[in-house]
Every structure is written in structure tokens, then in C-alpha cells.
Amino acid sequence: MGRRMDQTFSQSESDLSRVARERDFHNSRFEHDDRDAQLKYYDAIGDCFRAYGARVHELAADADILEYGCGYGDNALRLAPRARTACGIDISDVAIGRGRLRAADNGLSNVRLEAMNAEAMTFPDDTFDLVFGSGILHHLDVERAFGEINRVLRPGGRAVFVEPLGHNPAIGLYRRLTPGARTPDEHPLLKSDFDRFDAAFGASDCRFYGLTTLAAVPFRNSRAKGPLLAVTRSIDKALFTLPACRWWAWYALMEATKVAKA
Template sequence: MLIHAPAHSNQQPHLHPKLSWRPESGERHRGARTNCIGASDLPNNDTSLGEQTMNHSQEKTRARLDSEADFHDARINTPDEHRLGYVYRSVADVYAFCTPPDEVMCGSILELGCFRGDEALALRDRGFSGRYAGIDISPASIEHCQHLGLPAGMTFSVDDANVMETVEDASVNYAFGNGVLHHLDLPRFAPVLARKLATRGRARFIEPAQGNLPLRLFRRLTPALRTPDEHPFDNDSIALLRRHFQVIVRHKALLRPILPMLAFNSHAAVRLASKLDERLLRLRFLQDQAWLLQIELAPRAV
């Protein structure tokens, strides 16, 4: 979990996906793990090839969910903002893109990947009076959020963002998430979100792109900071979203975070890198080198 450094926070963006257990159960339900072969594992002439393929797919999905949940359960009590906050400090303005705007402060807000509940706390402090739902794949995250003492109109559930079974159709005025989509099964997720958004609803996300060579090298050298199944957003991912939404993409952070870090993230270095990023990323041939994508989604016109 759902990457998080919005303008009102110095915390690191959190990266986490949302996946699939029923929230009312209060715990994850997993199949037994064993190295033994039972009768159910033996070939069955009555089982069709299609059923076998489906079972294999379900097992892979379950394994992926378990892996994601375990990763983010372990992170909930890790002060990772101190570990990577220095890297994200120069792009706090980029992450502010997802902050819910004033016009939805009385509406219905859905956060994909609520993690420690930082955004919910910020909404409360802004006087939020609508309905907020935070979902996350991590049971530890949801338990943490449920003990924050937030108003009754702000709820948290373990849920799968590829399914969103706790969210009513056509009920969401504003959905958002930081570093969530690149963990998800986009062909499943996109039509579900399109169904959950209200007629004039919209969604905003910050996602990591492939980035330039130094950033790709950083990813290769730090595999423990990511889950095995996540993948940077690319043009194919954007094309898939366009099948279901009107999509606006803004490319951000070309020289950031590296240039400011070389100058100890001084205000002058951050300002200079931000201005250079804005100018350089107007050039299409450089956009594929950007680190971050601001993605805005709206329902397609009927």
C-alpha cells in the first residue's frame, strides 16, 4: 500500500493495492497451505480443462492477495516516512493533486488504499461533513484506521479494489488513491470503478511511471520496497483506462527527486527543479521519462 506525501503532510506516499476479503468477517480467509498432495489434487476425469484453468487462476489470485496483504500488514507499524521521506520531499506538490477539492466536502468520497488513515484525518480537520469510505487490502491497516476515533460518517473496510463489494453503484462523487492502480488488475478494476462513480463523479490518482534510467536503476536495487506483482504505469495501462473513462494524464517529476536531493532538498533546488520539470515535460519525447503521473478519470459521455 495503496504510495503518500500530499501538501498537508511531510509523510512519504504510501503504495498499496486493495484486494479481496469480506469486511464483515473481520479477518482474512485463506486456504490451507500444505505441501502434501490430497485427493482433490489428483487428476479427475470429470473435471474439465476449463475448470482446471479457472481453479489455477483463482489460486494465483489468492496467492497474490495474500502477498500484497502480508506486505502492507508488515508496513503499518514501520516508520517508512523516515526511510524514504527524503526522496519524496521535493514532490509534495505533485501528490497534493489527489487532495479532495472543497466542492466534495459534503459529498461521498472513496479512498482506495487508506493505509494509516492520514487522508481521513486531514478531511476531518478540514470540516468534512459528507460520507467517506476508506478501503484497503491490509486488515492491519483497517484495524489501525478503525481506532482513530473518526466520526461515524467515516468508515473503513477490508475490500478488493478490483471488486469494491462494500461500495454501492453510482454512489461515489470523488474517488482517489496514491500509488494504488499499479498494484491492481486493471481489466477488472476499470469497469468496476466506472460503475461505482456517480454520473458527475470523478477520480484522481498518482501513479509511478517507468521513469528515467536512474529511477529504473533505483527500483532494481531496492526490490524490498515493492511487492512482487506491482508494475509501473505505462501507455498500455492508460489505453485500458480510456476504454472506460475520459482520461487526463499529466506527466510530473523529470529532474525531481534526483536534482533536489543532490542539493539536500533545499528550497531553491526544489523550486528550480519544479520549474525545469514544467518546461521540459511539455516536450512529448521527454514525457516517457517522467517519474510520476497525475491521472484524472471521469465517466464517458453516454
Template sequence: MDEIEIKEREKKFHDERFGQNVDPRSKLEIFYSITSASDLCFKGLVKKGFPFEGKILEYGCGTGGDFNLYKSLNCRLYGIDISDEAITKAQNRAEIDKIKAFYVAGDAEATKYESQYFDRVVGLGILHHLNLNRSLAELARITTPEGSCIFSEPLGHNPIINVFRKLTPKLRTPDEHPLRDVDFILMKNYFNQVNINYFYLISLLSFAFKKTRFFDAVYKSLVSLDDKIFKIFPGMGKYAWICIIELKSPKITNGSEIANNSPIKAE
């Protein structure tokens, strides 16, 4: 499939999605209501060693992320997304929350930011929409040597989850590709350190208890069981639903030396 056509299709999908008063994917909120364990891991990695007044890029920002987290870090916040509709809503949210942010509509695979500019690049469910070679090269280029990239991404090995995805095609784009083991191998071409944390295998069963008073106890127990399974049988991690990715120590490669005109600088 032609790359330009794919990007146009992604832009159209997300403009239509974010242009509505109610996000069509809100139907999936029931499933994301059990993601507190991975959310905690994600936020912890974003905070870890973050420099005072450091720069954060929301990569594929959508309508903006956790502004309370960003305020606590006293960071300079940037965001990029292919959707104009998403950028408008993100900027409006930032103004309402009184947080200074610099959001732009653009191509995440070829940004116009300066090299080695961001202390953190963060994203929620963005990498599986992109050409990984191009996006990883760009991430390696714009991240500082001491910085890191933190992503929460869906995995593509679990056959039961994949059946659900096939049954709900209108809630996703045709070109998305939940991550597989081979993608983590690819990441090592661009970063010296690639750390993967897996979440939600057995703990997916906690959905059945969501509306009961037993949910918290069941959820905590099943998440703990998942942790033990992933430690004893590392190969089972790929069958989880979500992973938190930490990319550190970017490599300088020809692929990451992307020439960009009109680099975007701080104010």
C-alpha cells in the same frame, strides 16, 4: 501467476508492513519529501467542484489519508484496503481525529459498494498493485457520472529509477508494476476523460540540495523547468517519477457491470 496467490501475497506484505510500529518504507521518506508539487495538484483535483457532503472513497487507504483535507470538504469518508492491519490503524486514526469514517478490509477489484455511489475515489500508489482491467472496471462502476477518480502513481519508464527499485526489493511487493503508457491507453476503455499530470524529472536533482538553504529556490526552479519540458516535449512525461491521474466520465461497459452481493450503503 494465479490472481488469488497474488492477492494473498499482497495482503501478507501489507499486513506485515502495517503491523510494525515503524513502517519499513519510512526509509523512503527522504525521497517523498520533494513531492509537494504533485501533492498540491492531487489535493486541488480532489477539491475541484466537490459537492457539499459528497462521498469520498480512499481506494487502497492504508492507514488513512489527509484528514485535514477531508474535514475541509465536509465529506462522508469511506476507505477500503486489503490489509486488516491497515484498516485497524486507519479507523483508530479517524477516531483520534474525530472524523466519521467507514473503513473496511476488502478486495479493491471487487468492492461491495453500490454502483455510481462515490463523488471522488482517491488513491496514493495503489493502482500499480492491482489488476488494472478489474480495478478500472470497478472504479467506473462505483463512481458517479459527475464524479472523478484521482490517483498519485509511480511511473515505470525511467531506467535510473527502475535500477533503484531493483536494488530495494524488500521495500516493495514482487507483483507491483509502476505505470507505463499502455496503462493510460487502457484507462480510456473505462473513462471518457483521462488526464495525466507528470512530475519530477529534472527536479529529482533537488535531492542534492535538500539539507541546504537553497533547496526551496532550487526546487521551485526545477519543478518549473520540468513543466516547460513536459509542455514542449510531451513524450518526456513518461520518464518522470510520479504522475497525478484524473479519471472522469465513467463509461458503462460489461466489465463495469460487476454484480456484488450485500452492497455497502451509507448509514
């Protein structure tokens, strides 16, 4: 597929250097896959990822879908039998190479995985019914990313993402103490980025996860984990009704609809 000839994107030398740093970091990560140290915290936001998975599964039915920042393409491959076509892009050619092998091994003829810059995709306008991703937007120039996602979506198409937030000072301190776990250019999303998300599409909805539930992490291997998560989820649900508190969340589930032009 080629992009529309009237669609032009230029990226500065600093932008291209940032993209190259991201590619090198993620190629190394996918070569070694050494993220176990951080995975222990994700029980605290399990509800977020379950809601994300359920929503993407629902919207993928008989649709042309794109996993944005797909890694090995696991979600695109899993959804391929349900979708009309399933595409995935990632900056890491290492991850894409492995994903293609998995697609071939599973005989998935409607899957296409490409190493591609998410800020300057080569798909034509109005290609997909659904664009989705997990933990990808905060690695990107969000203005470019939102513009590209909107461009490749058909009118009425949906964008669904889960992303970390950058307002909680305790989480910010942890990030500063573990710089090797992330790229130097990534930037957890701020309220201003959510305002841009809403402006880019004209119709958006966000749900927030992970504040007091983080207190359950030290108990993840004990019997106290389940009851503690149940209590803290209820507390978080109440706190996130308050506009000031929701921005202290760790993660958000973001959904937008591309509004048809009048």
C-alpha cells in the same frame, strides 16, 4: 451494503495469491511503518502531492467519497467533516483496524473503513461521487481496478490518483537495487496503462512530475534545496510539454470523469 446481484467477478488462483502477497506485505509494513529510507525522495514531487491534495479537497465538498487503498484512512478522516460520507478501503486489515480506532477517537460518525479487495469491491454500483488514491493502482490489475472504480462512481463522478511511472531507466535501476522496499507484484504504470485509464472512463487528464527535480534530493538538507527545486521545476514543466519526455517522469496526477451512458 451489498453488490448488485448481476455484477460478477471471478479471480484466478494466481490473482488471489497475488492479493494475498499484497495483504501480507502491507500488514507487515503497517505493523512497522519503516518507509523513511524512501521518503527523502518525495521532495522532488512535492508539487504533485500538493496538487492532488487540493483537487481531492475541492471535489470532496458535500460528496460521498472513497479513499481507494486508504492505509490508516488518514485522508478519509481528514476530509470527513467536509464530505457527506467518507469511506476507505485497504487490503491491510492491520491498517484498517488502526484507522477505525482513529475515527472513533475523533468522533467521526460519517466514516466507514473496510478491509477489502480493491479489484472486487462489495459496494453497489453508482455509490460515490469521488474515488481517490495515492500509489495504489500500480499494485493492482489495472483492468480490474479501472472497471471497479468506474462501476462504483456515479455518472459525472471523478477518479483522482497519483501514481509512479515505469519508463525512466534510472528510476528503474533504483527499484531493482531496492527490492525490499516494494512488493514483488507491483508494476509502475506504463503508457499503455494510461491508455486503459482513458478508455475506461472516456474523459481523462494527466499531469507529470519528477524528472530533473530528482537532482535536488542530495541537497534536501541544505540552503540550495529551494533554489534548485525552483529551477528544476521550471525545466520539468518545459520538458513535459514534449510527449516523449513526459513518460520519463517519476509520478503522474491522473483524473477521470465517469461519462453518463447515452
